Amino acid sequence: KGKSALVSTGRVERSQAILQSDTAQHVRLTVARGRERDDYPNSPMGAVALARQTFYDVDWYGKAWAAYKADNKLSRPERNEALAALAPYLGGEKPVIIDAANEQFFERADRFARELGLSIIIRGSGREYRRLDLVRASGRTIILPVNFPRPPKVGTVEESLDVSLEELMHWDHAPENPARLEKAGVTFALTTYGLKDAAAFLPNVRRAVERGLSADGALKAMTVTPAALVGAKNRLGSIAPGKAANLVVTDGDLFAKKTKILETWVDGRRHEHAPDPKTDVRGTWAVELGGADGRFAKAIVQLKGSTKSLHGTIRRDADGTDKKDEVKLAKVSLRESQLHLTFEGKSFGHEGVARLSVVVAFPPEGKKTWLGSVLWADGVQETVKAEQTAGPTAKDKEDEDEEDKTDEPDGDKSVVKELTIGEKKEEGTEGNKGNEGKKEGGKKKEPKPETPALYPVNYPLGDFGRMAIPEQPKVLAIKNATIWTSGPAGKIADATLLVQEGKITAVGKDVAIPEGAIVIDAAGKHLSPGIIDCHSHMATDGGVNEGTQAITAEVRIGDFVDANDITIYRQLAGGVTAANILHGSANPIGGQNQVIKLRWGLPGEELKFKEAPPGIKFALGENVKQSNWGEKFTTRYPQSRMGVEQIMRDALSAAKDYQKRHEKWAAEHTGLPPRKDLELDALAEVVAGKRWIHCHSYRQDEILALIRVCDDHKIRIGTLQHILEGYKVADAMAKHGAMGSSFSDWWAYKFEVWDSIPYNGSLMHKAGVVVSFNSDDHELARHLNHEAAKAVKYGGVPEEEALKFV
CATH class of the missing domain: 3.20.20.140 (Metal-dependent hydrolases)
Structure with missing residues (x-):
């Protein structure tokens, strides 16, 4: 900006x-x-x-x-x-x-x-x-x-x-x-x-x-x-x-509700805010309305209230004593010296609404006067003149003071807490504007005082927020459980798990429980490791894709971890304890990932899994070459699968050259310093093996092409994401060392996945590939245990091994 x-x-x-x-x-x-x-x-x-x-x-x-x-x-x-x-x-x-x-x-x-x-x-x-x-x-x-x-x-x-x-x-x-x-x-x-x-x-x-x-x-x-x-x-x-x-002059404590600002001074110049008594039209006026025939009708106008809220009456009367024809003024407005009145004209011999418009004269000395005209509903227009015979009453001045002291701008009168459905609205509340300050029992109603907040702040604010992070017991023992260790011990029946200060210290059948430990009897229940979702887009409010360029390695999901996302709470209920938040697949090389722990109630920085290796999103196929974006998107390079391979190869070569320039400058300090390029910084970490590639991939030909590019640059792929044709190239994946994070049984939802089969995960697993099943979906992530079970159904993966998929 x-x-x-x-x-x-x-x-x-x-x-x-x-x-x-x-x-x-x-x-x-x-x-x-x-x-x-x-x-x-x-x-x-x-x-x-x-x-x-x-x-x-x-x-x-x-x-x-x-x-x-x-x-x-x-x-x-x-x-x-x-x-x-x-x-x-x-x-x-x-x-x-x-x-x-x-x-x-x-x-x-x-x-x-x-x-x-x-x-x-x-x-x-x-x-x-x-x-x-x-x-x-x-x-x-x-x-x-x-x-x-x-x-x-x-x-x-x-x-x-x-x-x-x-x-x-x-x-x-x-x-x-x-x-x-x-x-x-x-x-x-x-x-x-x-x-x-x-x-x-x-x-x-x-x-x-x-x-x-x-x-x-x-x-x-x-x-x-x-x-x-x-x-x-x-x-x-x-x-x-x-x-x-620069000064503010008031008639009391500036922050008291009834205090009135009288003057503001800017650079020594005075600006008055109090109503100018010279422009006050309240009081009694003797009015003459002149007809076309030269005859005049006399009337008395009474203007009352405050200068900001005028109201009054008009009556046809010769001596000012007979009030039988008095009617209320429907509207009174004063803009500088222009006064406008509307009233029912029947008592003056004209049916319908009359509109009176005059200019008020405020002489330094002498009486105030009017001069203007009245337009009757039947189209007749007559001249009007008037002279003030009495000024505002003491009651009018009292109204002026009260209005000044309680005046608040429209739209911010939110002092009444309307929380009860069907509750009768109080005067002065939202939805009943205009009645605020009306009299009750002869006394002016005072605004209701502010009251403290009804409930303490929780985190995140609102539904399901926590008042504090749950207390962690020093020693916790869970006994008589069937424990799925996902380790060499496999599944242990009637076992005990011991946790001290948040870390597992023992697991097995013959675990001694220390004195003072909190003990949970889990007889008939199962205990497993927390589920990890290896492909998620939850808990980020910074946009999943920066898809404007073919390479956006400079962007970071970690800049926008959304700790308030209700998905965190819901997925915790499904057993998910950690997730790999990935950039989308809008470009061949996208942004940097962020692995999080699902710590509901903590701020975004404290969700970050700091020990997890950093990663970056690569992508292949329809999305990145924009073949499914619409007819407008046909000019960004690359537009073919061949181009996708080439731009990745070029980017990794550029990152190597970039790293060499910086290393040379650091060693020699000769010439101009090289510019820091955040895009190439991230790719240089990939080349150095410090940042894992997580690549959106479907077809076997593209997968093999990426493996060859990375082999040429001596880079090992971290995970091939989706990898629905992984069963065709599982041997190549295992040889390269790439892991596969797949859907369990998604297929045929677009052309490039038509060859997907539900046995994909089990076949990759049997070929020696490290396999996980992911969600790529807020709702599916709550059922990843069911996804793991599909590896048992499709391919006969043992239960203990299938659990490791998630």
């Missing part, structure tokens, strides 16, 4: 309004909606990869020019003003503001900044309370919105079914977010960003104060902290000699 500027809101020339033209660089770690399928990047993980590469390019650019200036015999580096402009941000000299749309993006922004050494400010989401410990530990300053959600609509059974528990809990907790951050010691500045109406800002800050934010903390978050964030604390943010005279 672009850079922001610090601008004065005073009434000055545009050139004088800019106080600071280069305040911060803004970054968004996702993509805008509506991008074309072939526009890079078109996925959130692609956006992060692009931003990461850009900052690495900034670093390289600075080093390259430094080397050239030290030795002008070197080739002059390219000139790139964009990279030069970003240099102060990479070094932390100036701040970078990163958008964080939710608590998970907060974690990602912090991790991104730490990798690159950026000094960042995070534009928050109002959801920081959901991961408060993580936010506090980051030490980041937040630009915090106060766009608290409106009350969910639960007035009918049908509406209530559409509201999730997460929505209800967020509505309940959101106003306490600032208070919780303050209590946690997090520095934040408040912003109007996210509000549909900026006028809701102060009322919402007052709500936050009522829900626990200190008044001093709120004031600091609107003055001192934002001034410091934009590098203007010497000029703005507090009242002190030498600083700009």
Whole structure:
């Protein structure tokens, strides 16, 4: 994104309004909606990869020019003003503001900044309370919105079914977010960003104060902290000699609901907000309506209420005493000096609605007057003039004060908790606007006070969230179980398993149970290792594919681990304890994988299985050559299976050359430093055997071609995914050392899988290939034990061996 500027809101020339033209660089770690399928990047993980590469390019650019200036015999580096402009941000000299749309993006922004050494400010989401410990530990300053959600609509059974528990809990907790951050010691500045109406800002800050934010903390978050964030604390943010005279004048505590802002001063210029008594039209008016025949009808108009909510009456009367013809004004509006009234014209001899429009004169001295016309429903138009005979009453002034003190912008009157289906709506609640503040028993109704959140925060927020991670007993013994070890011991009946501090310490028939252990009697039950899904696309919200280019090795599934994905919870119920989250198959060489442990309730970083070897997605067949994308997608190379083989061969050769250049520079430090290329970095790890290839594959010819390419580069394939014709090339797979992760019994769902058979897994297993059955599907993953059983049915694989498939 672009850079922001610090601008004065005073009434000055545009050139004088800019106080600071280069305040911060803004970054968004996702993509805008509506991008074309072939526009890079078109996925959130692609956006992060692009931003990461850009900052690495900034670093390289600075080093390259430094080397050239030290030795002008070197080739002059390219000139790139964009990279030069970003240099102060990479070094932390100036701040970078990163958008964080939710608590998970907060974690990602912090991790991104730490990798690159950026000094960042995070534009928050109002959801920081959901991961408060993580936010506090980051030490980041937040630009915090106060766009608290409106009350969910639960007035009918049908509406209530559409509201999730997460929505209800967020509505309940959101106003306490600032208070919780303050209590946690997090520095934040408040912003109007996210509000549909900026006028809701102060009322919402007052709500936050009522829900626990200190008044001093709120004031600091609107003055001192934002001034410091934009590098203007010497000029703005507090009242002190030498600083700009930017002031707010109120008639009480700024954060009290009934306090009224009287004046705002910007750069020493005064801006009054109190109603100007000179433009007050409330009171009694003697009106003359002139007919075409020269005769005049006299009337009395009474205007009452507050200046923001006028109402009144009109009556035809000569002396002002007879009220029998008095009618209510249907509408009263005043815009500057233009006054408009509508009323029923029957008492004046005209059926239908009359519309009166006049200009009000407010002389410095003397009485206020009107001049204009009235249009009757029958089309007759007459002149109107009037003179004010009495000003507003004491009661009108009282109404004015009350309205000013309780006024809140429409759309943010969410102080009443409407949680009961069928509950009668209170006056002033959503759905009954306009009645707020009406009298009851002769007294003005006060707004209901804010109440604390009804329930504590769970993780993830909403259905099935946990209050805390389950306590792990120091010693746990499970006895009398049938234990499937998936090891040399095979299946052991009436056995005991001993776990100490999360690690298995003993398994067998004659295991001594230590004193004090928690003992579970599992008689009649079976115990097996946790299931591992070797091909999954769950728990990521960064897009499964960055399919805009043929090679996107720079993107990382690990940048977008979605710890809130309910699929984690559901698959835990099916016995899955770990999963290999893969990039999709949109390109020959896709992005980097992420192996996770299914730790429901923990943040994304703590799901990552750090000991698992890193991997990358390769793919063959219809998907990558775009033959099933539609007629528009016929120009991206490669468009044939031959081209797929060639682009992989070329990419691996390029990675070798890239690695040699970097090794030479590291040893000699001669010439310009080589540029860090994240795409080639990942492929260089493949060539070095540090990153496993997981390749989407179906047909035997393509599988053999890939094996030959990797043999030529001395690379061993990690897994061939899907591998539905693996039974045809099982000997070649075993010789190469490639493992196969297959579907158990999927076939004929597209042309290139027509030769699939349910015996595929058992045949590969018998040929000496390490075989697993995977899901590639959120629902199927909950039944992987059943998938393993199919190896017993199709091919007679022993039960103990079949379990190892998952």
